[in-house]
Amino acid sequence: MLRFVVRRLLLLIPILLGLSILVFFWIRHLPGGPASALLGERATPQAVAAIRHQYGLDKPIYIQYGKYAKQIITLNFGTSVTTRQAVSTEFKQRFPATVELAVAAGLFAIIFGIPLGFVAAKRYGGIVDHTSLVVSLVGISTPIFFLALILKYIFAVKLQWLPSVGRISPLIDVEHPTNFYTVDTLLAGDISAFVDVGKHLVLPAIALGSIPLAIIARITRASVLDVQNEDYVRTARAKGLPPRSVDYRHVLRNAMLPISTIIGLQVGLLLSGAVLTETVFAFPGIGSWLVDAIKARNYPVIQGGVMFVAIIVVFVNLIVDISYGFLNPKIRLS
Amino acid sequence: MRGNSLKYALLLVALLALAAAGCGGGGGGSGTTGGGETSAATGGTLVFGSAADPVALDGILVSDGESSRVIEQIFETLVDLKPGTTDLEPGLAESWEANGDATQYTFHLRQGVKFQDDTDFNADAVCFNFNRWYNFKGSFQNPSATYYWQVIFGGFKTYNPKSGAPKDSLYKSCEATDENTAVITLTKPSASFLAGLTLTPFSIGSPDALQKYDADKGSVDADGIFHPTGTYSTQHPIGTGPFQFDSWTRGDRLVLKRFDGYWGKTSDKPTAFNGTGAKLDQLIFKPIADNAARLQALQSGDIMGYDLVEPQDIPTIQGDSNLQILDRPAFNVGYVGFNLSIPPTDDPKVRQAIAYGLDRQGVIDSFYAGRGEVAKEFMPPSLFGYADDVQEYTYDPEKAKQILQDAGYTLPVKLDGWFPTDVSRPYMPDPKRNFEAFAASLEKAGFKVVPHSAPWSPDYLGRSDEGKLGNLYLLGWTGDFGDPDDFIGVFFQTPQKQWGTTGSDEMKPVQEILDQAETETDEAKRTELYQEANRQIMQILPGVPYAHNKPALAFIQGVEGYVPSPVDLQSFATVSLNK
Numbered sequence: 001m002l003r004f005v006v007r008r009l010l011l012l013i014p015i016l017l018g019l020s021i022l023v024f025f026w027i028r029h030l031p032g033g034p035a036s037a038l039l040g041e042r043a044t045p046q047a048v049a050a051i052r053h054q055y056g057l058d059k060p061i062y063i064q065y066g067k068y069a070k071q072i073i074t075l076n077f078g079t080s081v082t083t084r085q086a087v088s089t090e091f092k093q094r095f096p097a098t099v100e101l102a103v104a105a106g107l108f109a110i111i112f113g114i115p116l117g118f119v120a121a122k123r124y125g126g127i128v129d130h131t132s133l134v135v136s137l138v139g140i141s142t143p144i145f146f147l148a149l150i151l152k153y154i155f156a157v158k159l160q161w162l163p164s165v166g167r168i169s170p171l172i173d174v175e176h177p178t179n180f181y182t183v184d185t186l187l188a189g190d191i192s193a194f195v196d197v198g199k200h201l202v203l204p205a206i207a208l209g210s211i212p213l214a215i216i217a218r219i220t221r222a223s224v225l226d227v228q229n230e231d232y233v234r235t236a237r238a239k240g241l242p243p244r245s246v247d248y249r250h251v252l253r254n255a256m257l258p259i260s261t262i263i264g265l266q267v268g269l270l271l272s273g274a275v276l277t278e279t280v281f282a283f284p285g286i287g288s289w290l291v292d293a294i295k296a297r298n299y300p301v302i303q304g305g306v307m308f309v310a311i312i313v314v315f316v317n318l319i320v321d322i323s324y325g326f327l328n329p330k331i332r333l334s
Numbered sequence: 335m336r337g338n339s340l341k342y343a344l345l346l347v348a349l350l351a352l353a354a355a356g357c358g359g360g361g362g363g364s365g366t367t368g369g370g371e372t373s374a375a376t377g378g379t380l381v382f383g384s385a386a387d388p389v390a391l392d393g394i395l396v397s398d399g400e401s402s403r404v405i406e407q408i409f410e411t412l413v414d415l416k417p418g419t420t421d422l423e424p425g426l427a428e429s430w431e432a433n434g435d436a437t438q439y440t441f442h443l444r445q446g447v448k449f450q451d452d453t454d455f456n457a458d459a460v461c462f463n464f465n466r467w468y469n470f471k472g473s474f475q476n477p478s479a480t481y482y483w484q485v486i487f488g489g490f491k492t493y494n495p496k497s498g499a500p501k502d503s504l505y506k507s508c509e510a511t512d513e514n515t516a517v518i519t520l521t522k523p524s525a526s527f528l529a530g531l532t533l534t535p536f537s538i539g540s541p542d543a544l545q546k547y548d549a550d551k552g553s554v555d556a557d558g559i560f561h562p563t564g565t566y567s568t569q570h571p572i573g574t575g576p577f578q579f580d581s582w583t584r585g586d587r588l589v590l591k592r593f594d595g596y597w598g599k600t601s602d603k604p605t606a607f608n609g610t611g612a613k614l615d616q617l618i619f620k621p622i623a624d625n626a627a628r629l630q631a632l633q634s635g636d637i638m639g640y641d642l643v644e645p646q647d648i649p650t651i652q653g654d655s656n657l658q659i660l661d662r663p664a665f666n667v668g669y670v671g672f673n674l675s676i677p678p679t680d681d682p683k684v685r686q687a688i689a690y691g692l693d694r695q696g697v698i699d700s701f702y703a704g705r706g707e708v709a710k711e712f713m714p715p716s717l718f719g720y721a722d723d724v725q726e727y728t729y730d731p732e733k734a735k736q737i738l739q740d741a742g743y744t745l746p747v748k749l750d751g752w753f754p755t756d757v758s759r760p761y762m763p764d765p766k767r768n769f770e771a772f773a774a775s776l777e778k779a780g781f782k783v784v785p786h787s788a789p790w791s792p793d794y795l796g797r798s799d800e801g802k803l804g805n806l807y808l809l810g811w812t813g814d815f816g817d818p819d820d821f822i823g824v825f826f827q828t829p830q831k832q833w834g835t836t837g838s839d840e841m842k843p844v845q846e847i848l849d850q851a852e853t854e855t856d857e858a859k860r861t862e863l864y865q866e867a868n869r870q871i872m873q874i875l876p877g878v879p880y881a882h883n884k885p886a887l888a889f890i891q892g893v894e895g896y897v898p899s900p901v902d903l904q905s906f907a908t909v910s911l912n913k
Contacts, residue, residue, distance in 0.1 A: 160635065
């Protein structure tokens, strides 16, 4: 197991190297640069040249990359062009928001997706099955931003049950030592603030979790259908085990392997930044951070942000792979 | 999980979710509209939706609107603007006078003014600030760091050719001749300098705080980007204004509280704030980047006002009895620019024919959501120097054809025309549609327009700098401060490739008038000079202005006292919440 983990971690090195080269060269071929993004109509040719010189953008690209690579090795990800904060500081400020949103969306997708898929499989061909198919199709095919806007319009604007933007009410005064607002409010002992944070998570979590929910439901259904026709399940039933016991100890547990793969992949995707959801809900996570950086040609943030996201995705997938071992001892031993 | 436990667990989660949703009640969970908190005429908290976080709260080092919006509340300048106008009035200086040749300005400062850290505002503090800016070195001299110093004053004490800053500076020195008198000496006469001083970059900060919190400390990283290491601009911005800084959580909110020691409360001289200081207890800025999200936040009660309302949202807001629209006076101009160096737009007759061939009223009526007016010159009507009697060109395609034929042209006359894509500007919400409509009206006037386009940044802007936008192109400008120099001075005072004036002498008479006007300190004479310049510009026609557009702000009903400024410099001190 240890060798497996170390091997996977070592894979990070070529992945990050390749990614850094790709992103570095790609964004420098995008039209524009930080100079014109910063100054707009007020950019005179002299001002643009001065900024390019200051940022070293007038040097040959391999020299620029060499300088960048040296920085990265010392874990220095540079400074944001627009906010003048260190990229790593901004990432630390933003990442907790994305984690909270991803966890909320993931929980929503798992809590409703697995039972939906399971029941659909158990009542194969029935109304529940067909309904779950329709729900899944709608979930997958509805653009997230559209769903987000509809949810906001109904629940925030018309009914005024839930807030429409942000992570917490601007009127609430609470310290943020961890930047995980759920944790911070509990640490402060402010339950009403904690509830407020929860309310701010509901709509974005539903919008963001709709596609994972649909996917998890479909995979659960397929996986359960597959497993329940296996010999060992038929044997267990024939031996007279209670149906519930068969369903949960044998069917669902064995069906969980592909489901957990999907959950892992989905969580990885969620953590890499929910661009549309964060933008629509003004949620200050890394998705909206990267979008703003691309618009502003904020090279240090784009480069640093993409690298951080890659590291997260690799780690999450590693954890998923390790979790196989707990679900299926055969994999652990091999 | 076993048997029934899973079912019950799911049921519990569902119930909890419903309970959380249901116990929100009114107000969308943020309490800004409900709860009786805002029922008084004074006091209360206003939550304003900004488009982004400020970059920093040190005025001289920023040039973005969101930083200015907050800085305007915490700090003040020597010279102020009458609310809603570009007329100068006393700020931290009660009065001022210039010497004979307008190279020296003596400012008589208000007395009894305190900074928010309880230190005294006086002439030494004024000179400390000006000299701090003049002595900037290194990456502080970069145009993106000190843009407005360079626009108004030019260069710094130490010239660095690589910095991008100009060599010469308008600023010479500042002297505190007594506690309440600061004398600023310039290197040459300037009349636009006073209007420039109203800008937030020239806010006066507490010298104590500037030093204590290391405002000038910072380092340049390997990418050449300056980042502050002091905390002045992020945690301790200390000015004399009606609001003081309380806290800032990036991405979440920036909180200002009323400054109870504000001089305006006790001064016996009239102020813009009627001697009461701020009416609100608290002012909170919440950054919301997406336009639709800002509108929905207003509708749901999460914020109480926002700026930069999209034209298409205005009817929605006007149709909601809980909301109101406020107009910002137009301070921009959209124009069709020409290149005077390339044929056929090097021929004044052709340019005249184009002016008669542009259906400007049609474009304004169709694409400006009722908020535009036809521009007849290159600056807005609210600015001094505007001439009512310039040559006007109402749409007359037959006249245009006649001019071309009399000049010996075979119709149709071919023109290369450019417009930008991927952009919406305050003076030009929909460039493509404007262009298509203009091209169609020009076709009726004997022209054939070959369309070209490029993404706004950097291609279109880059091409405009290089004069590579064909014969005619769509562009515009939003003014920064209330001086004609900031409009027609920027466009026409020096030869530029954009207009082809580097290769043409046609605009020389206008350049000479503008040079004269820049240093003329007699207001009446200056006004006349700019009016004459406008008359000549509209004869020579380096371009055809076509639009002034009114931006809009939106608030919930009950927010009173906000006076939109044409140059986006407005205080929240006069704002109150009434329910």
